Amino acid sequence: xxxxxxxxxxxxxxxxxxxxxxxxxxxxxxxxxxxxxxxxxxxxxxxxxxxxxxxxxxxxxxxxxxxxxxxxxxxxxxxxxxxxxxxxxxxxxxxxxxxxxxxxxxxxxxxxxxxxxxxxxxxxxxxxxxxxxxxxxxxxxxxxxxxxxxxxxxxxxxxxxxxxxxxxxxxxxxxxxxxxxxxxxxxxxxxxxxxxxxxxxxxxxxxxxxxxxxxxxxxxxxxxxxxxxxxxxxxxxxxxxxxxxxxxxxxxxxxxxxxxxxxxxxxxxxxxxxxxxxxxxxxxxxxxxxxxxxxxx
Ligand code: NAP
Numbered sequence: 001x002x003x004x005x006x007x008x009x010x011x012x013x014x015x016x017x018x019x020x021x022x023x024x025x026x027x028x029x030x031x032x033x034x035x036x037x038x039x040x041x042x043x044x045x046x047x048x049x050x051x052x053x054x055x056x057x058x059x060x061x062x063x064x065x066x067x068x069x070x071x072x073x074x075x076x077x078x079x080x081x082x083x084x085x086x087x088x089x090x091x092x093x094x095x096x097x098x099x100x101x102x103x104x105x106x107x108x109x110x111x112x113x114x115x116x117x118x119x120x121x122x123x124x125x126x127x128x129x130x131x132x133x134x135x136x137x138x139x140x141x142x143x144x145x146x147x148x149x150x151x152x153x154x155x156x157x158x159x160x161x162x163x164x165x166x167x168x169x170x171x172x173x174x175x176x177x178x179x180x181x182x183x184x185x186x187x188x189x190x191x192x193x194x195x196x197x198x199x200x201x202x203x204x205x206x207x208x209x210x211x212x213x214x215x216x217x218x219x220x221x222x223x224x225x226x227x228x229x230x231x232x233x234x235x236x237x238x239x240x241x242x243x244x245x246x247x248x249x250x251x252x253x254x255x256x257x258x259x260x261x262x263x264x265x266x267x268x269x270x271x272x273x274x275x276x277x278x279x280x281x282x283x284x285x286x287x288x289x290x291x292x293x294x295x296x297x
Pocket of ligand 1: 014041101132134
């Protein structure tokens with residue numbers, strides 16, 4: 001075991017893609033002793049055991065967190081209130097609690113509700129990494145390498161709890177950034193939640209056409225790239241759309257306005273306006289890709 005190990009027992013509630021990958025990365029880094037897995041379906045917990053993602057399974061959340069120094073909640077965001085309510089009376093008083101939810105203010109509100117006041121050991125988090133696949137079978141140890149993980153500490157979060165959660169993500173190879181929860185939700189509505197809604201809506205639209213078989217048969221690589229994220233979990237994205245609906249609807253309104261402008265320009269064959277939009281977008285996208293590649297090298 002590496003010298004990085006300092007968490008004797010970690011409880012993972014939700015052993016799907018995100019939780020399972022975290023467990024595998026932490027095991028590979030020697031960051032934890034035992035990992036206790038908790039989830040809804042016994043079959044999935046059994047699979048997590050077989051794949052070596054967890055060391056022990058405990059279906060009851062309260063029993064699962066007993067004695068754990070670090071608890072990581074990796075379930076869809078609207079499942080978090082019930083999980084927090086179940087674990088609040090059972091957690092070690094000095095335990096560190098974090099989550100991986102894609103929205104942050106809803107998770108903080110849920111913790112406040114369950115714990116009465118926000119615990120010093122609670123440090124909300126969100127890894128900016130994932131795939132369109134779900135479940136423990138999709139988990140892999142390197143998911144977080146060279147990726148960003150955002151922490152949104154509350155005013156009550158202690159320095160030592162923040163340091164523990166930061167060390168956990170760094171052990172998996174991630175960089176860590178700290179953001180205010182509201183700002184996180186606004187930014188992620190634009191860069192993640194909006195594109196997912198767009199991909200789901202586009203595929204749903206095309207699938208509803210009478211000639212959908214032909215439409216999909218002739219789709220090219222660009223369609224596959226653009227719609228990859230429409231293969232993501234509908235349960236998870238329903239929860240995200242609901243939990244971040246305020247910021248998401250603002251971003252949707254802005255996009256609809258932009259699309260209407262573009263539609264009007266295309267309708268009257270205003271090629272200058274169309275070209276200007278495409279050129280600005282290409283430049284911005286190329287700059288973004290350069291930046292990502294620079295950070296990753
Ligand atoms: P996933 O692969 O579908 O795994 C979800 C896990 O949560 C499973 O262990 C599932 O248990 C459990 N679960 C689902 N509904 C539950 C409920 N109502 N009560 C208790 N447990 C429940 O999903 P994931 O991709 O790992 O996502 C987990 C979290 O990570 C979500 O909050 C999501 O917003 C966040 N996140 C996802 C991504 C991504 O790209 N996927 C990226 C960053 C953050 P069973 O298998 O037994 O049903």
